[in-house]
Amino acid sequence: MSDDRGDSRAWDWDSPQCRAQLDEIFFRPHDYIQAGSPEHKEFWAFFERFQRFKAKRDMFGSRAANKRDPHESKKKRSDSQAVDLGLPKEYDARYRINVSVCTRDVEERLGVSEHRQRSTSSGPGKQEVADCRLALLHFLDFTQKQSFGKLAKLKREQKSLPIFQYRERIVELVRTHSVVVVAGDTGCGKSTQVPQYLLSAGFSHIACTQPRRIACISLAKRVSFESLNQYGSKVGYQIRFESSRTPVTKLLFLTEGLLLRQIQQDPSLSQYQVVIVDEVHERHLHCDFLLGVLRSLLAMRPDLRLILMSATINIKLFSSYFGHAPVLQVPGRLFPIQVIYQPIPPEEQSSRSEKLDPRPYLRVLQGIDQRYPPEERGDLLLFLSGVAEISTIMEACQTYATHTRRWIVLPLHSTLSLAQQDKVFDIAPPGVRKCIISTNIAETSVTIDGVRFVVDSGKVKEMSFDPKAKMQRLQEFWISRASSEQRKGRAGRTGPGVCYRLYAESDYEAFAPYPVPEIHRVALDSLVLQMKSMDLGDPRSFPFIDPPPASSIQTAMTYLREQGALDARGELTTIGRLLAQLPVDVVIGKMLVLGSLFNLVEPVLTVAAALSVQSPFLRSAQHNPDCSTARQPLHSNQGDPFTLLNTFNSWVQVKGERGSGSRKWCRRRGLEEQRLYEMVNMRRQFKELLRSHGLVETEESSVSVQDRSQRRERLSERQRLHQLKREHDLQENSRRKVLRLEEDPENAGSSGSDEEGGTGRGKKRKEDTGSNLDIQEVKFKLRHNVNELQEAAAAGQDLSSWQQALLKLVLCRGLYPQLALPDEHNATRKDSEQVFHTRNKQGVVIHPTSVFASDPEVLHVPEHESSEFGADKGQSNRHQLLAFVTLLETNKPYLSNCVRVPALQALLLVANSVDSNADCTRLVVDGWLELSVSDAEAALRVLSSALTLRTEWERLLQAQLSQGGPGSTAGLGLAGPKPSRRDLEKLAEGLVRFLLYTEVSYSLRRLTALQSQNLYIGPQQDSGLPDSQNLNPLFPGMKTEPDPIKGGLRVSSYFTYNCLSDSKDLYSECLRTFWTCPHCDLHMPLTPLERMQHEATCRPAGEQQPEQDAESGKAESSSSSSSLTRLYHCDVCNKDLTLTSTEILKHKRQHLQ
Amino acid sequence: MGTAVEGTVRGMFTCEVCDLSSPFTYYGQKPPNTRAIVLLEECFVMKDPFSPDKERFLILGSKCSLCNKDVCVGTDCSLFYTKRFCLPCVRQHLDQFPQQVQSELAKKKPVQKTS
Ligand SMILES: [Zn+2]
């Protein structure tokens, strides 16, 4: 440009070398902006724009401006009064910048004498350094303006929220009342603003509950962002697996369930000053319960402030429940919405089994296309009842969309991956509308801006519990008027809207006013368990806001008793107390506890975690042959939990070897990786829970093994990951993508060959951000140590058949009584027509996703092994049962997540009720399964060893449970001796041997209703029963007595002998058979009961007796020995003797000889 | 390293023209950790909440060099031309500003307080 550039002709702004030289002046490691950072890249991009702009200005603008300037300012100067601002006469954009960059380095280069510059001909000259500095100043000014713009926008938005007008009133009400109800519809800003108003008014220790975990995270992020991170870590969240809470946290978003758990630990909730319960109108189970608990807590904590936040639904209910608490109602910001009733004509209505007819929905799309020009923006939100309905309608709309090119169709429901859900927030290109087809998730929990049209099917699918069939049911219902209004409102958030109701106005008027609260629909097991552990008295008299029917509570109590969590009086058992503290289903909790007893912790943790999250197997991939082939090695025909275990373990290996390459691995197999991430998190939380209860040992930290350089490496890796996460979090808030018409949403997740980004979105994101950042991978690495996980997975991967059997037993006992019996005719039926029966529901089928749906033969009794004729009909040793996790009725009652177990063996080891006839050849389990063993000798042997194993299992389990940790009874000095490793190994071996190698032929069938009714002989008046003195305890500490209802003899809590109605006289001589004890030299004719008595106390010589005797002899000789011995009156000697059962038998034998 | 701009809140900054208010963590010409950067006026500064980097600063506003009112850096409230001027003051002395500034201002209408 000018002459002095002549010397540095070699200078080239585009050359990386030249730029690097300037980097050494301006962007050194200790400078504000460092070379290599994202900002540094942005600077050079800015620099290029800036140079172009300058060049343009030099050519045109500047001359004209410069000419006029001095002239004009001279003229005006004379008019001006008094003050001289002393402004420079010549305009220069640089005067507009309030920052300056000066270091000695820069000054030196600018001030240095010309000749030194010349000597280094290739270096940047004075001019270049000046140019660069000027650009840097402009760049700094530009970034300041950018950030300030965002700040100003944020502040503007906050002020424009409807609730903003009420901020002082809200604070005032909270100061003066212990309970305040804030009612306002979504979009009024209550969830984000109310906590902020309280914070800035000086309140602290605020808890804000949310029904959904995801809302906790996003609200914490949003509020922290809106308050400009000025509170830093002072705004946090805490959910099941994640917590950002620190000691300085002032505002905590958490789930309702978690707050309840905190009350469990800290009954006065002293850690909080304010509790906000948000979305109370949704009436979730936990929320209703929480309100009840908080109400009674307020009496204890008059200083506590409680704020209920609700949509404008049924506000009176909440206010009056809390003694007519003041209500602050915030008007929503809704534009007028036109309602059009468009009931579906009869010929287009589908019956329950048929697919939905898409025509009424397509008509709405067509209507919109005809009536509204494409340039008038506005998206459509369509409410359907469920996922199947969504895919039906989506298919039809997609066809229409492809044809018209005016729509982008997107599904929205909770089983989609988060990335897919997120897509509904992206923007449609000009002239194209989004058509979002959603479940009721978009009614309250997901808010999408820009919706102008709503189509409401009027239907919703809700989960309910059928206590009779012990079954969950997903049923379709008409929605309530409140829901209907809520759906309508979604059309008027950003402008006037239209709501098409696909039902008649008369239907609307017949709708219930409000949805049925969850507490009236679902199984209350966990709730009752929690109430019990919180000492809230009789659950039937708890003052719920809207009490559930007493029968539901009764059902739950019965179930918990069956599960062993409550005792006969309805009080918590040891295991029940522990289960109440685990935030999982009772069955999952049982698995964890049982697994911790044996050396099975790692696989049990994985299985429990896998069963607690949604299945990672994508339904859409099931019909993709490539996926099926790739999945094959993961399948286990032992059952779905084993398939899940294999899948998880293989994934962890891939993760360890290939890092984010696991994404591709998952796509090939049709797996939703998000679920696997959830599993890792849940697994870890379970482990911590078990550890805190002393159920697994604290492992020595592996950190000590690493050397310093490894530690440092890990540290710097973590810093890098944290940085990545921060950048991601910031982008998340701002960037919204423009959708593309060509994208085929049907493809999402199902394409196995796609290299990167199986969803169209993945690809787009990659291009846009210029990096292939897998945020899940980053979070995963931050949270978990892959090496440790790999070790754990390896431990679970190569389970021996021995461990596998034990794991099965643990799962089965955990799941009990959720057992299903294969129908006897299954072997002759088609694969698709296999039928099963549970105790309470006949004719259930296996869910198509289960491994047994595709491989039912493994459940059949091999033909050559079962006799088809005569008395032996159906006799086999290969009968199996399915233990299942869920029984859910949708269009059919389906069993999901099943494990197969050997029937007789498993039942004898886990069932709550086993009844026998006199010679134990007929056994009835839980009053519905009948097992007939043809060989009486074998029957007795099996039963006897099952009884022995169970006693030992129970003893060791109780010993393990009494170990405890914080919150257990251990602190009270009740901790007994830890179960010895040797005992545990012996038990495990015994159980596995019993499960795998018991050779006994039997038939298995379900009793008819009539048979079940006339099962027992009932109480007998003294009929040949010897006096109770003679009913010796079979097992130490256990009383044998006549069963008052069934008749026969109660031998243990689960086994009643000789009570079945075909039974014979208890001591009838014909039942005596000669028997030789394998352990002692006893040989004599014994009744079955006598024989079992002997076996219970006689152990192999030198194995058990000495140890136990020594132990009991030292410590508690009187009580222990008395449980083994009893008073025996011998008629022959006419003497009273104190003997053990074995000794009695030996004594009797003397007289026989 | 420890004393990033994040630091403790020193007070609330409120623009006397538009009412925008926000806490600030530093007031002066040399915010911490800005290295070679110096501000040419005394500014109310906070940590930039929009940058992933913890040490970025954000200038909220400063005092008008004429009337000494606190004004934000928003272009509707103030401008910087070797010194900070709130727009009301600029309007009063418009003739002393160069043509570029005058024509810029002519396009703007005075903002009302929103609250
Ligand atoms: Zn302002």
Ligand SMILES: [Zn+2]
């Ligand atoms: Zn002023």
